[in-house]
Amino acid sequence: MQPATPRAAAVSHVFHRNSRAPYPIAVRGEGVYLYDAAGKRYLDGCSGAAVSCLGHDDPDVIAAIKQQLDRLPYAHTSFFSTEPMEALAEALIARAPAGIDRVYFVSGGSEAIEAALKLARQYFVELGQAQRRYVIGRRQSYHGNTLGALAVGGNMWRRQQFEPLLIDAVHVAPCYEYRERHGDETLEGYGRRLAAELEAEIQRLGPQSVIAFVAETVVGATLGAVPPVPEYFRLVREVCDRYGVLLILDEVMCGMGRTGSLYACEQEGIVPDMVCIAKGLGAGYQPIGATLVQGRIHAAVQAGSGFFQHGHTYIGHAVACAAALAVQRVFAERRLVERVRALGSGLEARLRARLGAHPHVGDIRGRGFFWGVEFVADRASKATFDPAAAINARIKAEALRHGLMCYPMGGTVDGVHGDHVLIAPPFIATEAQLDELADKLGRAVEAVFAG
Secondary structure, eight states, X not given: OOOOOOOOGGGOOSOOSSTTSOOOOEEEEETTEEEETTOOEEEETTHHHHTOTTOSOOXXXXXXXXHHHHHOSOOOTTTOOOHHHHHHHHHXXXXXXXXXXXXXXXXXXXXXXXXXXXXXXXXXXXXXXXTOOEEEEETTOOOOSSHHHHHHSOOHHHHGGGGGGSOOOEEEOOOOHHHHSOTTOOXXXXXXXXXXXXXXXXXXXXXXXXXXXXXXXXXXTTTTSBOOOTTHHHHHHHHHHHHTOEEEEEOTTTXXXXXXXXXGGGGGTOOOXXXXXXXXXXTTSSOOEEEEEEHHHHHHHHHTTSSOSOOOTTTTOHHHHHHHHHHHHHHHHTTHHHHHHHHXXXXXXXXXXXXXXXXXXXXXXXXXXXXXXXXXXXXXXXXXXXXGGOHHHHHHHHHHHTTEEOEEEEOTTTSSXXXXXXXXXXXXXXHHHHHHHHHHXXXXXXXXXXX
16 A cells, blocks of 8 residues: 555644644654655754654664564553563663652653652552642643643643633742742742742641642743752752652653753752653653652552552553663663753853843743743843734744744743743754754744844
């Protein structure tokens, strides 16, 4: 049978994300570049959604997928474990934060968060603390689009129309130093204020009624690569420990080397109770995510009911695990996480040199190969643009015209106002390609504001 010829979007039967937008057909990937059916080349400056950390044609990962397909495509996890699943879990645990001892594999980031939320609740049920019911998240966070993940997340634009379906999660302030640190406040003082707010919320809800606090180690899509201030997570960890509340870190976007360490929390010097990963775990070669868990949580389930009351058909998929294992091996053999750490400052310098003085660039922040550029109508007041101006969408479109992919988002400040773009290139990007990225983004920004 001949492969189907790609058709124009006008006759597409695909339910696309945006039903009004035409989509070019991607036909080929080569390193950090994607090519459409018309032959146009795009520098993938955001790795899709911080996913394609190895670019689009890694031969070692592709070979591992083919080999696993030849051996065993799929075995349901209610009957079997598989060699690639066991090996991948071992590889992840070998470099995980202290005490993390088990890995629950899923097919993506939203599933990883859902699994963590349900496991956290079951953990306390197993311990005889069934009265615990509340999960605390942060405003202007994003943890996924399934209902539990959407509820604990604080992305108001994504949540709003689904509010009647969401569980009763509560939210405290994000760690958003650019806009929310007081003028007379030190970085450490700001972190202490946020930790005190979390503690006050736990006390308000009743310490024996709170299950977990969920936070992105470095905030991704909703705020735009916002790192925590020093000591923030250490103080949060202390608050959680004081009340027996689990700390669940969402590293779906910022983990797996993206910020310069395999787990982003390594740079905070703290250990979570659970950490959720995806995106860079499989580097886009197969759908996969994982929830990594402290040994005592697994032990409580094992000693109690013995059965985690959760599951999906494709968890621990053999081919997905084989792909992710190959990604981990490539990371190690080519020292790519160390490369991100070494080149990250250069990427920052390029962005600041090209955009730092622009009158409508308010903030450039991030770590490693994970950077956000926030746009403002006025730098002094940090005033935002009218949302109707759709600044972030226009920058995305102009960047695509120049052959660059960047990840745009609106509602940065409060779910309605504010614009930013994320920059998250593949880990294999060369210095010349980082130059190209900064230049094309600069030209796109200039073109939007020139109009």
